[in-house]
Each structure stands twice: as structure tokens, then as C-alpha cells.
Amino acid sequence: MNTYIGLDIGGTKFMVAAGGADGAVARVTRAATPVDLAEGLALLHAMIAEVAGGAPLAGIGAAIGGPLDWQTGVVSPVHQPQWRNVPLKALMEARWGCPFHVDVDTNVAALGEYALGAHTEHAMLYLTLSTGMGGGLVVDGALYRGAHGVHPEVGHQSVPFRCAHPERVACDCGAPDCLEALISGTGIRRIYGKAPEALADEEWAEVAYNLGQGLRNLAAIYAPDVIVLGGGIAYGQGELLLGPARETMAAHLRIVPAPRVELSQHGYDTALMGALYIARQGLR
Ligand SMILES: [Zn+2]
Structure with a gap:
């Protein structure tokens, strides 16, 4: 064997x-x-x-x-x-x-979602939202790759964001306005000065809005069937985060149909x- x-x-x-x-x-x-x-x-x-x-x-x-x-x-x-x-x-x-x-x-992790049989759609975008933020796009069971095999970095897109402390938005990559800097664990600590689990409701509302703007861009550009989220921030807040993020995505998305947005079932x-x-x- x-x-x-x-x-x-x-x-x-x-x-x-x-x-x-x-x-x-x-x-x-x-x-x-x-x-x-x-x-x-x-x-x-x-x-x-x-x-x-x-x-x-x-x-x-x-x-x-x-x-x-x-x-x-x-x-x-x-x-x-x-x-x-x-x-x-x-x-x-x-x-x-x-x-x-x-x-x-x-x-x-994106291939893991596919292999476990939960997501066999034509185009599935998997996002990890934890200390940092990243993703992988699986199309008909194969990873999408960029030029020379380069991995697209979806966390380093910019979005029109809401933030009570815009002067604190700074990404580890050096760019001034990355999505990762707004919604990752590291970004949340830098902006709000506390751990994600200690955020107030109105602070989570900002995070969810910014995530929703990122989802909107990803939906408009990739037009996936489904966007699956994993990682500690996504699991910690669950639907409290995904619900309003989904609404922001839908409210800002035209022409392209809104993809389903779901939590990973595999922890x-x-x-x-x-x-x-x-x-x-x-x-x-
Ligand atoms: Zn960045």
C-alpha cells in the first residue's frame, strides 16, 4: 500500500x-x-x-x-x-x-477545499484571513498561476475603505493602502491597538465593510462561483463578519453576478x- x-x-x-x-x-x-x-x-x-x-x-x-x-x-x-x-x-x-x-x-489550502469535495465548482476562490491575508483560485481542479508561476497576492489590492484611524493603515509589504493592512490580524492590531477578539461592534463593522469591498473587487475581476473563507479571523467572527461583508459586496457589484461567500467547513x-x-x- x-x-x-x-x-x-x-x-x-x-x-x-x-x-x-x-x-x-x-x-x-x-x-x-x-x-x-x-x-x-x-x-x-x-x-x-x-x-x-x-x-x-x-x-x-x-x-x-x-x-x-x-x-x-x-x-x-x-x-x-x-x-x-x-x-x-x-x-x-x-x-x-x-x-x-x-x-x-x-x-x-484552496486545493484542500477542492480535494475534500466541498467545492467542486468551476471557479472557487479560497481566502485565508488570519495573521496575514492571501488566497488561491482553483479553476476546474487546477490552480490559477500568474506569469512565470507567480502567485497572485489578493491581500495586496487596494480598496475604498472605512477606518477611524486612516493614518495607521500600513502594510508589511510597504504599500500604503493594502486590504491586508485593514482586515488581517496584524492590520487590526496596528489600527485599533488591540487583539481582534477585543474589537467593538463599530470596529468590526469597519473590518466587514473593508472585507466586502475586497470581495467586490475579487468578484468583479475573477467572477468565481464561490468565495470560501478560512483562517482565525474568519472562523472567530463567522457570520457576524461574513454577513455584512456579503451585503457590502452585493451593494457595490454590478453586471457580474454575486458569488456565494461561505466559511470553510474544514477548520x-x-x-x-x-x-x-x-x-x-x-x-x-
Ligand atoms: Zn501589502
């Missing part, structure tokens, strides 16, 4: 799963992300060995923060400062003797499940 491995290599947490060719998950293990690169790689190898239980591996898939080159498998996750130009594909294939595929976490495992999927299916 073929064993496949999925890796979710996050800035705070590693998750590693083993599964079969049919997609069933056999074992999952989790650990805190070490700061040191060598320590991190050694831990990943140990976690893979643990979930594989001695079985030969048929493929490994991984989700990690961007930027990266999905074809060469060289990664430089922006929130893991010691991981710069790491040839992860070469390292993993040399150690485990099986094909290794890696892509940006939001892309892998924090979406990227891990997507990693197992690309371990089985490869990437294109």
Missing part, C-alpha cells in the same frame, strides 16, 4: 499527516515551529518518520508561506526569517527518495489536507 505524507509548515506550528492513495488520513502529528532552520528540518524528518511508521513513501506534499518557486521547490517563507532560499524539494527528495511538491499555503486542517492531495496528485 502506498503511503503519502502531507506537511503544513507554519510559522508557529508544524502539522504532518500520513495517508493512503484513497485520501484517507491514517496519522497526524503536531509540534511548535523551532526558530532554527537546521532544528526545523530535523524535526520535520522525525515527524515524517513517526507518521510513516516505517512504510515506504510514494510522495510528499507541503504547504508553506510564500514566496517560493513551486517548480524548483526553493522556499523563503517571509514569516520564518531563518528560512531563506531553502532548497526544500532537493533536501526532501534526497532524504526520502520520493517525489516532493510544495506550494504557497493559501494555494494548498485549520485545510492546508494539511491539500498537502496530502498534492502528495498524491502532484502540482501543475
Whole structure:
């Protein structure tokens, strides 16, 4: 029986799963992300060995923060400062003797939504709203890619926003007016000076309005069947955030039909499940 491995290599947490060719998950293990690169790689190898239980591996898939080159498998996750130009594909294939595929976490999570069967529409846009913000567009089961394989960064669009503290809107990327700076966990802390769970109703109303403007742009440009949201901010507020965001999107959208806007049904495992999927299916 073929064993496949999925890796979710996050800035705070590693998750590693083993599964079969049919997609069933056999074992999952989790650990805190070490700061040191060598320590991190050694831990990943140990976690893979643990979930594989001695079985030969048929493929490994991984989700990690961007930027990266999905074809060469060289990664430089922006929130893991010691991981710069790491040839992860070469390292993993040399150690485990099986094909290794890696892509940006939001892309892998989008494929996870698709693979889990919840969203098999023609065009599904998956958005993660957590510390940062990103997304992945799946068209007929394949990821949409930009020129030279570049990953589109939907969080770094600008929107006509509402904010009681416009002088505090500043994105980590250096641009002055990104959507991510308005609605991500990092952006919310910078603007409102407190954790997202402590926001007042009128502050959430601003966040929801700004999200809705972002959804409107994405709907107008991509015209997806559905926009699925995951990540801690989306799960934390749920319909309290999605409801008014959906209304703002619909109120500002013309000509293009409004897509459905839904919460992901797969919680924090979406990227891990997507990693197992690309371990089985490869990437294109
Ligand atoms: Zn930005």
C-alpha cells in the first residue's frame, strides 16, 4: 500500500499527516515551529518518520508561506526569517527518495477545499484571513498561476475603505493602502491597538465593510462561483463578519453576478489536507 505524507509548515506550528492513495488520513502529528532552520528540518524528518511508521513513501506534499518557486521547490517563507532560499524539494527528495511538491499555503489550502469535495465548482476562490491575508483560485481542479508561476497576492489590492484611524493603515509589504493592512490580524492590531477578539461592534463593522469591498473587487475581476473563507479571523467572527461583508459586496457589484461567500467547513486542517492531495496528485 502506498503511503503519502502531507506537511503544513507554519510559522508557529508544524502539522504532518500520513495517508493512503484513497485520501484517507491514517496519522497526524503536531509540534511548535523551532526558530532554527537546521532544528526545523530535523524535526520535520522525525515527524515524517513517526507518521510513516516505517512504510515506504510514494510522495510528499507541503504547504508553506510564500514566496517560493513551486517548480524548483526553493522556499523563503517571509514569516520564518531563518528560512531563506531553502532548497526544500532537493533536501526532501534526497532524504526520502520520493517525489516532493510544495506550494504557497493559501494555494494548498484552496486545493484542500477542492480535494475534500466541498467545492467542486468551476471557479472557487479560497481566502485565508488570519495573521496575514492571501488566497488561491482553483479553476476546474487546477490552480490559477500568474506569469512565470507567480502567485497572485489578493491581500495586496487596494480598496475604498472605512477606518477611524486612516493614518495607521500600513502594510508589511510597504504599500500604503493594502486590504491586508485593514482586515488581517496584524492590520487590526496596528489600527485599533488591540487583539481582534477585543474589537467593538463599530470596529468590526469597519473590518466587514473593508472585507466586502475586497470581495467586490475579487468578484468583479475573477467572477468565481464561490468565495470560501478560512483562517482565525474568519472562523472567530463567522457570520457576524461574513454577513455584512456579503451585503457590502452585493451593494457595490454590478453586471457580474454575486458569488456565494461561505466559511470553510474544514477548520485549520485545510492546508494539511491539500498537502496530502498534492502528495498524491502532484502540482501543475
Ligand atoms: Zn501589502
